[in-house]
Amino acid sequence: MENGNIVKHNTFYAIGMSYKKADAETRGKFSLDAVAKENLLNQAKREGIESLVVTSTCNRTEIYGFSQHPFQLIKLLCENSQGTVEDFQKVAYVYKGKEAVSHMFRVGTGLDSQILGDFEIISQLKMAFAQSKEFGLDNNFLERLVNSVIQASKKIKTDTEISSGATSVSFASVQYIFKNVEDIANKNILLFGTGKIGRNTCENLVKHTKHEQITLINRTKDKAEKLAKKLNVIVKDYADLQLELQKADVVVVATGAQNPTIDKAILNLKKPMLILDLSIPKNVHENVQDLEGVTLIHMDHLSQITDETLENRKLHIPAAEAIIEEIKDEFLAWTKQRKFAPTIHALKDKLNSIKEGELKVQRKKNSNFDEEQAEIISSRIIQKITNHFANHLKDDNTMVDESIQWIEKIFQLETATK
Incomplete structure (x- = not known):
């Protein structure tokens, strides 16, 4: 909260189109060559976009990034390609938050490719992120996400046979x-x-x-x-x-x-x-x-x-999806923890300041006050209380944003403005 108004947070989105709904002609309109990509990244920088990644292949053109509204990303795509917003709305997709994360995992591991198990896209994703980094359009979230997708892609390649047999x-x-x-x-x-x-x-x-x-x-x-x-x-x-x-x-x-x-x-x-x-x-x-x-x-x-090769590959989809789930869950747990870590730190600081005040009073009141013993006991109690809060915030059923607001309100905590 800021001056009583809720601050509009940036949200992670994936916007774009692929061979699934967009024909070759439409994909051609939205395809971005090297110059168009650079122009798009420069424009994103000027328009204050926090971070984004742009990929454009013959089968898809996509932007993954943080913005207050997905239209900011759609506008970047349309203004740097031959495509119009009307064309985009007919064939495109917009994913938000966890869905956007899941989408990048599916794309990067070849599960969403026109030819199932085609791993070419992962190197394009790597290069796209490296380019975003050059423009200063990266952040910890995106870096960790791209690395997690690369990790999933490698594991699927080595542990499953989803890319076995020649097909492309x-x-x-x-x-x-x-x-x-x-x-x-x-x-x-x-x-x-x-x-x-x-x-x-x-x-x-x-x-x-x-x-x-x-x-x-x-x-x-x-x-x-x-x-x-x-x-x-x-x-x-x-x-x-x-x-x-x-x-x-x-x-x-x-x-x-x-x-x-x-x-x-x-x-x-x-x-x-x-x-x-x-x-x-x-x-x-x-x-x-x-x-x-x-x-x-x-x-x-x-x-x-x-052909038979593709039919055989389909048998390995469940194994690939299990790998994605495992690595994606680790990533989502990290994002959640990253979100509430400042609140837990602030809560600990608040409880420690209450403890310091109380110890000060007891020191004055009690001449044979065992300070060392009191320090150990109170520190352990504080640790147990903060663990309770951390476990609550880690729970899958917890509305993290809402809980953070309540904890900050009850304990009158000052955390860094989000």
């Missing part, structure tokens, strides 16, 4: 190509762009087909050449894209461009073509499907390919 969008891409393109070993494959999923897809194709059939084109040629050395594939100039498209049987698009880079105008088909668009936002215009012989498959379709 790139794995699904390769499966799709093998199932739908006959005689793949003798077909020409073109990789346009060097996005991670595209790279992995081509790596898997290299393992199963002849190297000389894969050609790589990227806007910046040096990136392509680095990758080509690793994969032992041919690199062509960006200027040759149209020519190479004519030769290709399979095109894997993995660019980071914000607008479509391939449309029907640049395709001059001589034979059937399979195009896999593994980019967010989409990089292949839907109009390519107007051409006879073109099959366009987007990442979202590939993610729906459930």
Whole structure:
């Protein structure tokens, strides 16, 4: 309480959207590149946000942070992306307090991933927190939470088989190509762009087909050449894209461009073509499907390919959830204790000052007063009383904020203003 008014505390929120409700186009609007992320963090700093973490991947864009109202975080996201508040409200989620904590645990441990057990998100969460720290947008709560999620992720990885077997969008891409393109070993494959999923897809194709059939084109040629050395594939100039498209049987698009880079105008088909668009936002215009012989498959379709591997992974969900519960409970116990620790300290100080006053009186009154004995007894009584209060505040059924207010009121305690 401050001057009789209740101070509005900052609350921990998780806001964002994922593949579950937002399609690729919508996720594309809300995706944040490196510049947008920096701008968002700078704006958060200017607007007095206490602490936050921002992640943006092809499957989700999220902000975890402290604010008085979630709209402060939603506003940051919308003002630094192509998305509008209206779009956000249609597909997004907002979690508060414990629900926001639980959400970060599920996301960080791969339970909420488009491909169950995909652990890539945890390294993105780590990097996002490191970046927030650089901007001074971290606090003890967030640091401890992120570390707890990392700990849960590691334990799930080592103690369960939730990420066993090869499965990912790139794995699904390769499966799709093998199932739908006959005689793949003798077909020409073109990789346009060097996005991670595209790279992995081509790596898997290299393992199963002849190297000389894969050609790589990227806007910046040096990136392509680095990758080509690793994969032992041919690199062509960006200027040759149209020519190479004519030769290709399979095109894997993995660019980071914000607008479509391939449309029907640049395709001059001589034979059937399979195009896999593994980019967010989409990089292949839907109009390519107007051409006879073109099959366009987007990442979202590939993610729906459930195979035995994914079914097997589902069996390990309960074990992963048990690990999350254990580590999450430790974290929540820490947050609770952190909340009431100042009150318990203040209560102890108050009882000690009452004790000091009483001992002073007894010293004057009683000539053979055993001060040492009185000190031991009164200190033990104070410890037992404060333990009772601490146990009450630790109890799961306790309304901590309400109890803290009552204790402070009854004992007229002065704790640091929250």
